[in-house]
Amino acid sequence: MINAPLLSVNNLKTWFFTDEGTVKAVDGASFEVGAGKTVGIVGESGCGKSVTALSILRIVQEPGRIVGGEIQLRRADEAGCVDLAKLDSEGKEIRAIRGGEIALVFQEPMTSFSPHYTIGNQIVETIQLHQDVGKEEARNRTIELLRMVGIPRPERRIDEYPFELSGGLRQRVMIAMALSCNPKILIADEPTTALDVTTQAQILDLLREIQERTGMSVIIITHDMGVIAEMADDVIVMYLGRVVESGPVDEIFHQPKHPYTQALLRSIPSIFAEPRAKLPTIAGSIPHPHNRPVGCPFHPRCVERIAGVCDVHAPQLRPVNELQMASCFLYHEPEEAPPS
Amino acid sequence: MLYNGVIIRMVVPLLEVRNLQRFFPIRRGLLRRVVGQVRAVDDISFQINKGETLSLVGESGCGKTTTARCILRALKPTAGEVLFQTAAGDVVDTAGLPKAALAPFRHQMQMIFQDPFSSLNPRMTVFDIIAEPLLASGVRSRGQRRQRVERLLELVRLRPEFMQRYPHAFSGGQRQRIGIARALALNPSLIVADEPVSALDVSVQAQILNLMLELQDELGLTYLFVAHDLSVVKHISDRVAVMYVGKIVEIAETDRLFKAPKHPYTEALLSAVPKPDPRLRSERIVLQGEVADPAHPPGGCYFHPRCAHAIERCRTETPALEEVQPGHQVACHRARELTLKGVGARR
Numbered sequence: 012m013i014n015a016p017l018l019s020v021n022n023l024k025t026w027f028f029t030d031e032g033t034v035k036a037v038d039g040a041s042f043e044v045g046a047g048k049t050v051g052i053v054g055e056s057g058c059g060k061s062v063t064a065l066s067i068l069r070i071v072q073e074p075g076r077i078v079g080g081e082i083q084l085r086r087a088d089e090a091g092c093v094d095l096a097k098l099d100s101e102g103k104e105i106r107a108i109r110g111g112e113i114a115l116v117f118q119e120p121m122t123s124f125s126p127h128y129t130i131g132n133q134i135v136e137t138i139q140l141h142q143d144v145g146k147e148e149a150r151n152r153t154i155e156l157l158r159m160v161g162i163p164r165p166e167r168r169i170d171e172y173p174f175e176l177s178g179g180l181r182q183r184v185m186i187a188m189a190l191s192c193n194p195k196i197l198i199a200d201e202p203t204t205a206l207d208v209t210t211q212a213q214i215l216d217l218l219r220e221i222q223e224r225t226g227m228s229v230i231i232i233t234h235d236m237g238v239i240a241e242m243a244d245d246v247i248v249m250y251l252g253r254v255v256e257s258g259p260v261d262e263i264f265h266q267p268k269h270p271y272t273q274a275l276l277r278s279i280p281s282i283f284a285e286p287r288a289k290l291p292t293i294a295g296s297i298p299h300p301h302n303r304p305v306g307c308p309f310h311p312r313c314v315e316r317i318a319g320v321c322d323v324h325a326p327q328l329r330p331v332n333e334l335q336m337a338s339c340f341l342y343h344e345p346e347e348a349p350p351s
Numbered sequence: 352m353l354y355n356g357v358i359i360r361m362v363v364p365l366l367e368v369r370n371l372q373r374f375f376p377i378r379r380g381l382l383r384r385v386v387g388q389v390r391a392v393d394d395i396s397f398q399i400n401k402g403e404t405l406s407l408v409g410e411s412g413c414g415k416t417t418t419a420r421c422i423l424r425a426l427k428p429t430a431g432e433v434l435f436q437t438a439a440g441d442v443v444d445t446a447g448l449p450k451a452a453l454a455p456f457r458h459q460m461q462m463i464f465q466d467p468f469s470s471l472n473p474r475m476t477v478f479d480i481i482a483e484p485l486l487a488s489g490v491r492s493r494g495q496r497r498q499r500v501e502r503l504l505e506l507v508r509l510r511p512e513f514m515q516r517y518p519h520a521f522s523g524g525q526r527q528r529i530g531i532a533r534a535l536a537l538n539p540s541l542i543v544a545d546e547p548v549s550a551l552d553v554s555v556q557a558q559i560l561n562l563m564l565e566l567q568d569e570l571g572l573t574y575l576f577v578a579h580d581l582s583v584v585k586h587i588s589d590r591v592a593v594m595y596v597g598k599i600v601e602i603a604e605t606d607r608l609f610k611a612p613k614h615p616y617t618e619a620l621l622s623a624v625p626k627p628d629p630r631l632r633s634e635r636i637v638l639q640g641e642v643a644d645p646a647h648p649p650g651g652c653y654f655h656p657r658c659a660h661a662i663e664r665c666r667t668e669t670p671a672l673e674e675v676q677p678g679h680q681v682a683c684h685r686a687r688e689l690t691l692k693g694v695g696a697r698r
Contacts, residue, residue, distance in 0.1 A: 237627045
């Protein structure tokens with residue numbers, strides 16, 4: 012199989028077992044990441060987009076656990092797949108993949124670095140952890156990486172501490188660190204949310220440029236539809252732990268199928284709007300995770316809900332045409348009997 | 352005013368800011384000697400007419416929040432005037448007044464905060480939160496306060512039954528409504544809103560923006576809206592002022608500023624906003640370098656090291672904010688000759 016996806020997530024369920032009850036942060040997410048592609052995961056707070064990323068890397072914190080599904084990563088060498096969901100989260104294998112084959116860029120570059128070590132130290136450590144190279148060589152590679160991500164005078168900056176760098180530079184260093192072991196997949200969780208818009212434009216350009224050069228796959232997680240439109244090839248829209256729609260970026264923006272995607276696109280403040288124009292809104296707010304609605308999670312806010320169907324059955328993600336999938340009863344019949 | 356027996360309604364600015372400055376000292380060493388100044392707000396002037404919305408936009412550190420805080424006198428300006436027209440029709444300079452003399456005017460300017468989670472006291476009920484300013488202004492009767500809180504909750508489209516609940520029972524959008532109700536409690540004429548929707552989910556932002564537009568029509572409010580998100584700004588503003596390193600670089604009516612910007616920084620800012628349409632992918636102008644340090648700004652125009660249009664003059668001479676068209680002011684030496692790209696309506 013040549014076109015087999017690099018990463019495929021099937022029916023992933025990551026739940027948090029708290030004293031107040033079980034929070035189904037991710038409840039049956041499925042998607043694929045092709046080699047060299049950029050997949051955008053978009054959704055509002057509590058939709059499970061970050062927990063999905065943490066699950067892939069197996070760094071979900073207690074009391075969270077993967078309770079079902081699989082995360083298949085295609086390996087180059089053994090010509091086989093490994094199911095990340097089944098690995099021991101502290102075992103040797105996942106630790107080699109984490110930072111090696113799959114790297115992560117966080118939202119807040121200030122809190123993601125140790126303030127006690129220079130940025131050079133932290134990148135050198137990463138390189139030496141994953142690759143058998145000497146200190147001198149690791150340092151030279153670090154300087155090269157810093158130059159590649161556009162840090163001016165990298166041979167001097169390498170010995171600076173994180174607090175000496177601006178937010179934009181810190182995010183560049185973060186990307187350099189993520190790239191240090193030539194990952195096949197880069198997961199970027201809100202990589203530009205903490206940055207100003209002109210800096211955001213620089214970082215998005217940088218990510219695209221590096222991807223063209225290295226051919227890696229990127230999973231970009233964001234709440235910003237603008238960032239998705241700029242970056243993604245394929246889009247996954249999540250709501251309350253479930254994928255409600257997925258498809259190529261053009262279809263998602265120009266022929267959205269799920270009522271949530273449609274409403275979200277209509278309600279976002281747009282730079283193209285007429286001044287002082289009222290926006291269409293989505294009624295209500297995102298439910299608290301302890302009060303998940305029965306049936307389709309979006310039905311209480313949905314204008315097209317079908318009484319007796321949407322509030323009873325949970326829709327599954329199914330194809331609506333050759334390119335798009337949606338989990339909505341406007342396109343499919345309920346498949347299962349309602350839970351008694 | 353009465354002129355030859357005809358009533359003429361003059362457009363009087365509700366707020367006029369003249370040459371406002373706010374510097375923060377940089378102290379070093381054992382004796383905490385002042386070794387420099389951060390020029391957070393550096394000689395800015397603008398006015399806001401009654402009933403209109405002026406937005407201050409810019410990137411972090413540009414001085415927009417400091418400006419807002421100086422207007423509310425949460426910070427004392429280093430220099431300049433903040434002329435506010437009171438409900439009685441007088442004009443007072445709140446920048447110059449001693450703190451005690453400000454008290455009668457404080458309630459006429461109110462603030463809506465960014466974070467609806469930390470701006471409401473979790474130990475107070477919604478009633479106590481909204482009624483606190485009433486109590487402070489001397490409404491002694493609990494019955495009266497209750498009536499007023501009921502009315503305010505209706506105004507922000509929340510059910511009055513909610514008033515005995517605590518903030519944790521509400522979502523982010525509902526909390527922001529409570530914050531707005533509190534700000535409206537004393538019938539202010541000026542509302543300063545500092546990033547009021549940036550902490551909210553996108554599907555909730557629209558609700559709050561709509562509410563603010565409706566309240567403005569219903570109550571004749573005047574807004575000073577501080578934000579970094581140009582899309583949000585476009586939805587709420589009559590006029591927009593763009594700030595860069597403590598100075599206003601451009602100010603114009605919203606439509607003009609977006610469609611035909613005259614300052615290269617405004618152009619770059621508009622261009623950098625990710626457009627929610629994959630078909631418009633990028634002829635973006637990506638600015639090189641970083642925002643200048645307000646403690647050590649470059650000479651001449653502060654923007655020149657990043658500006659693609661900079662000429663020799665920009666390196667040496669600081670441009671003044673000048674009117675290039677009625678109501679459209681720009682601080683750029685080349686404003687009249689450059690043709691810059693704006694953001695029009697979606698085709």
